[in-house]
Amino acid sequence: MWRSIASNALTLFVVVMVAAAGLLAWGREQFTGPGPLEQSICFRVERGASLSAVSRALEEQGAVSDARIFRIGADYSGRADALKFGSYLVVPGSSMTQILESLTAGGQSTCGREVNFRISVATSEVVLRELDPATNRYVEVVKFDPAAEAAPADYVDVAEADDIRWRVTLAEGVTSWQVVDALKRAEFLTGEIAEVPPEGTLAPDSYEVARGADRAALLAEMAARQSAALAELWAARAEGLPYDTPEEALIMASIVEKETGIAEERRRVASVFVNRLEQGMRLQTDPTVIYGVTRGEGVLGRGLRQSELRRETPWNTYVIDGLPPTPIANPGRLSIEAALNPEETDLLYFVADGTGGHAFARTLAEHNENVARWRAIEAERGEAEAGGVQD
Incomplete structure (x- = not known):
């Protein structure tokens, strides 16, 4: 009799253990497998919120399938008390473990x-x-x-x-x-x-x-x-540039920055100024003149006057040789790259072409033709504005 009871007890124990193992495996799968969320949500953890409240909110918003499993998983992983206040982006299919990692990682909110x-x-x-x-x-x-x-x-x-x-x-x-x-x-x-x-x-x-x-x-x-x-870009600079120091390259980069907002033009614009320096020509660029007038304190807000183009300041490249003594703005990385790796051209001039870009020239005669075209565009635009014509 006792042998029969022991056998039945052992069988029951085995059944219970198998069931427990199955339940544990199911719970682990629920915790680590893809979640039920079908559309991204911005989930907010209130300051001082409990794990119980957060897990219920996650279940209510469809982010987890079972709040109890989320709590048990958080307890088991040792992060039950590590919830961080903030708003967090939860994407479709996020697992409970991924959500828990997001809510306990800290740092800036990821949505909101x-x-x-x-x-x-x-x-x-x-x-x-x-x-x-x-x-x-x-x-x-x-x-x-x-x-x-x-x-x-x-x-x-x-x-x-x-x-x-x-x-x-x-x-x-x-x-x-x-x-x-x-x-x-x-x-x-x-x-x-x-x-x-x-x-x-x-x-x-x-x-x-x-x-x-x-x-x-x-x-x-x-x-x-x-x-x-x-420092990084100076180390990778092209050979033979007319700059003795990184600071001089930064000055050139600031001029390139102010002359064009088109990324594809920066290296070509830089080549014009490099060529002029190498040939002993003055840079003759308006942004440096403007800086001499404003000293960088605000925007000029009007065209340059002839008297300003003739006035000698440390930055007026119409009257000084070489580079001005300082940059004229804070150039971005692309302009620094352009100054240190300009295109190899024989270009010496450029002027606006009416499209937001520039027309480049090798000779003064070509440049004068480009300038004439630009003046004609300016005149046409002036007449259109005077007549109330709008784009």
């Missing part, structure tokens, strides 16, 4: 709202955007110029939220004075700026920051990136 403070040559603007989970694209909510208008209510209402991502974007060709002037108006930053950084030493780029970040520290990061880029 973003404020991008964009500093460009003509203006600076604050842009509030929100990620559309379905398309994984940001949709603009509000935009304003802090130098010209008060922050709109739509921005003020959300600017204090903890899960907003903050970004400062510096466009190519902005002067150091313009950068400092704009950063002083960035209310989400803190700290004083002791002095304007040397012209050309700030890298045009996009910088992710935290609310309350120090302005001086951000400028230091901009300078570090520009220094690193210049």
